[in-house]
Amino acid sequence: MIQIKSLIKRFGDFVAVDGLQLEVKPGDIVGFLGPNGAGKSTTMKMITGFLPPSSGEILIDGESLAKAPINIKKKIGYLPEGAPAYADMTVLQFLHFIAQVRGFKGKEKNQRIKDVVEKVELQQVLNRPIENLSKGFKRRVGLAQAIIHDPLILILDEPTDGLDPNQKHQVRKLIQNLSKDKIVIISTHILEEVTAVCNRAVIIANGKKVFDGTPKELQQSSQFHNAVTIEFEGDKPDISQLKLAPGVTEIIERDSHTVSVIGHESYESLFPQIMDLVHLQGWHIKAMYNEVGQLDDVFRSLTKEEAA
Numbered sequence: 060m061i062q063i064k065s066l067i068k069r070f071g072d073f074v075a076v077d078g079l080q081l082e083v084k085p086g087d088i089v090g091f092l093g094p095n096g097a098g099k100s101t102t103m104k105m106i107t108g109f110l111p112p113s114s115g116e117i118l119i120d121g122e123s124l125a126k127a128p129i130n131i132k133k134k135i136g137y138l139p140e141g142a143p144a145y146a147d148m149t150v151l152q153f154l155h156f157i158a159q160v161r162g163f164k165g166k167e168k169n170q171r172i173k174d175v176v177e178k179v180e181l182q183q184v185l186n187r188p189i190e191n192l193s194k195g196f197k198r199r200v201g202l203a204q205a206i207i208h209d210p211l212i213l214i215l216d217e218p219t220d221g222l223d224p225n226q227k228h229q230v231r232k233l234i235q236n237l238s239k240d241k242i243v244i245i246s247t248h249i250l251e252e253v254t255a256v257c258n259r260a261v262i263i264a265n266g267k268k269v270f271d272g273t274p275k276e277l278q279q280s281s282q283f284h285n286a287v288t289i290e291f292e293g294d295k296p297d298i299s300q301l302k303l304a305p306g307v308t309e310i311i312e313r314d315s316h317t318v319s320v321i322g323h324e325s326y327e328s329l330f331p332q333i334m335d336l337v338h339l340q341g342w343h344i345k346a347m348y349n350e351v352g353q354l355d356d357v358f359r360s361l362t363k364e365e366a367a
């Protein structure tokens with residue numbers, strides 16, 4: 060369990076992390092979200108012990124990170140932003156080096172390397188210098204070094220940044236397969252990544268926590284949750300009748316041929332009555348669907364409020 064209490068980080072007069080409180084339990088896969096400069100990397104660096112807090116406390120399994128850093132660091136795997144590694148080493152040399160630093164010797168060291176190479180699928184590039192690898196393989200090498208000691212806590216700073224869709228999928232699958240009894244904290248700018256991989260979403264803005272809940276709760280707090288969106292064939296017709304339908308509270312024009320109909324919360328779904336109206340009016344539509352919620356919409360409103 061990670062307990063973060065009143066965590067503050069100042070750089071001169073600038074407050075990058077501003078009184079953060081957070082508890083993360085085993086089994087939590089936390090998507091750590093926030094705009095550029097929100098304080099995500101700084102927080103992650105403090106949890107991994109790379110950066111000392113200005114004030115506040117981080118406890119890992121009840122132990123203070125400030126008082127027992129070496130003991131605690133053994134429990135943590137960290138993939139820093141951009142996954143830096145020693146570029147002129149081959150993948151195998153680098154993994155031997157990391158395994159040694161982590162205190163493994165002889166047979167156990169070789170077994171750890173073999174396991175991690177299989178898990179992250181590095182077999183085909185083992186003898187290539189890291190600097191010559193594609194971004195996707197570099198990121199996998201970064202992941203391999205982060206998990207070689209089978210840590211209880213995995214901190215991944217933008218693990219899929221810059222990867223192509225196939226590589227993103229592979230890295231996400233890997234994270235999901237890892238995480239049964241572990242704590243995983245992933246910072247990302249990709250909101251869909253949170254619904255794909257995480258069971259908890261934490262959003263920070265200006266160093267402060269502005270949301271903490273499940274990805275579903277995040278979607279449900281969107282103004283578009285349960286809205287019915289209609290895509291018309293061509294430009295939208297006169298839709299004044301829509302506003303008069305029972306339960307409709309608002310019509311939001313998304314573009315020249317798309318509208319979202321927002322209903323009162325007491326209405327579970329507006330879909331049947333909007334469908335009837337579409338037929339009655341003879342409107343030509345391309346598609347009509349219930350929205351689960353727009354993550355970018357929630358993200359913008361939460362992080363703008365804080366910035367304002």
Ligand SMILES: Nc1ncnc2c1ncn2[C@@H]1O[C@H](COP(=O)(O)OP(=O)(O)OP(=O)(O)O)[C@@H](O)[C@H]1O
Nearest residue numbers: 070073075093094095096097098099100101102140
């Ligand atoms: N060593 C430092 N010295 C001064 N300011 C710093 C330092 N490290 C970070 N900052 C500032 O602290 C703020 C938070 O930075 P941080 O890297 O934690 O943000 P982030 O949420 O990870 O952003 P991004 O999504 O862009 O990676 C930024 O304004 C950054 O410029």
